[in-house]
Amino acid sequence: MAKKAAPxxxxxxxxxxxxxxxxKTTATKTAAxxxxxxxxxxxxxxxxKIAVKKAPPGQPSVAEPPRDESHTALVRRARRINRExxxxxxxxHPELDFQNPFQLIVATVLxxxxxxxxxxxxxxxxxxxxxxxxxxxxxxxxxVEEILRPTGFFRAKTKSVIGLxxxxxxxxxxxxxxxxxxxxxxxxxxxxxxxxxxxxxFGRPGITVDTHFQRLVRRWKxxxxxxxxxxxxxxxxxxxxxxxxxxxxxxxxxxxxxxxxRKPACGACPIAPLCPAYxxxxxxxxxxxxxxxxxxxxxxxxxxNPPQSYLDAGGIPAPPLGAG
Numbered sequence: 430m431a432k433k434a435a436p437x438x439x440x441x442x443x444x445x446x447x448x449x450x451x452x453k454t455t456a457t458k459t460a461a462x463x464x465x466x467x468x469x470x471x472x473x474x475x476x477x478k479i480a481v482k483k484a485p486p487g488q489p490s491v492a493e494p495p496r497d498e499s500h501t502a503l504v505r506r507a508r509r510i511n512r513e514x515x516x517x518x519x520x521x522h523p524e525l526d527f528q529n530p531f532q533l534i535v536a537t538v539l540x541x542x543x544x545x546x547x548x549x550x551x552x553x554x555x556x557x558x559x560x561x562x563x564x565x566x567x568x569x570x571x572x573v574e575e576i577l578r579p580t581g582f583f584r585a586k587t588k589s590v591i592g593l594x595x596x597x598x599x600x601x602x603x604x605x606x607x608x609x610x611x612x613x614x615x616x617x618x619x620x621x622x623x624x625x626x627x628x629x630x631f632g633r634p635g636i637t638v639d640t641h642f643q644r645l646v647r648r649w650k651x652x653x654x655x656x657x658x659x660x661x662x663x664x665x666x667x668x669x670x671x672x673x674x675x676x677x678x679x680x681x682x683x684x685x686x687x688x689x690x691r692k693p694a695c696g697a698c699p700i701a702p703l704c705p706a707y708x709x710x711x712x713x714x715x716x717x718x719x720x721x722x723x724x725x726x727x728x729x730x731x732x733x734n735p736p737q738s739y740l741d742a743g744g745i746p747a748p749p750l751g752a753g
Contacts, residue, residue, distance in 0.1 A: 498650075506703060507651050507667045513700045514679035520738040521678035523629045524685075524731040525549060530605035530630035531562055531597070535590050537625045538617045543580045546731040550750035551579050553733070562603045565594035579750065589617030607631045620658060628674035636661045637677040641684030648688065648706040686725045694720040 498506075515521075524545040527533035532552065539548045555576050559565040565573075570587055577583040577590075593615040597603055605626065606612055612623035624635030636642075638657040646652055652663035668676055687694045693710030696717030701707050711717045723730045724744040732739075733747050740746070 503651070504667050507649070507664075510649060510700050510703050511668065511672065511676050511679055513703070514683055515675070517699050518679055518682045520736065520742045520744070521675065521682045522736050522739065523625065523678070524681075525625075526552065526732050526734050527630075530626060532556055533630050534593065534605055534612075534615075534618065534622065534626050535565075537622045538589050538593065539577065539580050539586055541586070542582055544731065546747050547580055549731060549733050549747060551577060553749070559594075562594040562597040565591060566598045568594075586617075592616030593618060605630065607633065609635075620661070624677075628677070632674075634670045634673040635677075636665055636673045637681065638664075639681060640690075641681045642677060644690055645680050645684050645688055648693075648704070648709070650705050685731075686722050687720075689720065689722075692720060694718070697721055697725075 525536040526549045527536055536548050536552050559568050568591060573587045574583050577586050580586060596615050609623050612618050612626060613620060621637055621639060624637050627633040628635040638661050643660055646664055652660055654660045654663050665673060687698050694717040695701060695707050695710040696712045696714040711720060729745040729747045731747055733749060735744055735746055
């Protein structure tokens with residue numbers, strides 16, 4: 430009879446309530462052990478899906494690309510980002526004022542280590558006095574330095590623009606060449622400058638890898654490369670060649686207006702659901718809106734003479750040098 434009573438004792442253990450001091454009974458511990466495999470299985474399943482960052486009320490949930498994102502998935506996400514940016518910035522354009530290829534190549538060289546706004550405020554005086562490569566090639570260096578002083582590094586820039594003007598005069602008949610291999614031979618002209626000129630003066634596709642472009646494509650995990658030429662190759666492989674020039678404008682516009690280097694306005698970002706770096710900046714919508722720059726923040730842009738499409742969208746022309 431004693432042996433038959435044993436099962437009853439086991440059953441008692443399984444159904445016993447929690448003790449009066451709050452400690453777990455054997456039954457509670459057993460149930461916890463049985464439920465553990467379910468939690469592990471849920472975690473394994475979640476890895477296969479796109480994780481979602483929880484956002485505060487009123488803010489968008491943000492998708493994170495999985496760590497093992499395939500190349501096909503990356504291409505789709507990258508192209509969707511570009512399509513979204515094209516809707517946000519339908520008026521995207523080069524933010525240097527120019528009227529011909531010569532003015533564009535000089536302005537681009539001068540834009541190193543300064544803003545396009547400061548270049549745009551400086552070049553009117555330069556081009557008024559030296560309108561052609563032949564004129565600038567014969568210019569007095571000290572006079573050019575004085576004009577270019579506001580752009581910074583004015584001595585080195587003076588040497589570059591006079592040197593490239595002489596090369597244009599002597600080697601290309603006073604015309605800016607339309608080939609990459611010729612452009613990069615000019616003093617002060619690298620691949621970035623060359624692609625700006627090719628894309629915007631000659632309509633030939635090119636990717637402009639400036640500091641904004643580098644920062645954003647790495648935040649979006651389009652590439653882990655750090656060298657401009659490798660970034661150019663990696664990103665170029667994600668898009669049709671015909672989209673390269675406008676892609677550059679879209680990314681650079683976004684970097685200057687919303688996705689800033691030090692404090693991105695994440696809470697006001699139209700592509701937050703596609704951005705794996707969401708949360709690096711200000712996520713509160715009201716605070717984020719105060720970080721917006723140029724036309725997105727209701728302020729003047731960088732061009733003194735912007736395209737009409739930009740003005741139609743509410744953009745405000747920049748003031749000339751010394752104004753205000």
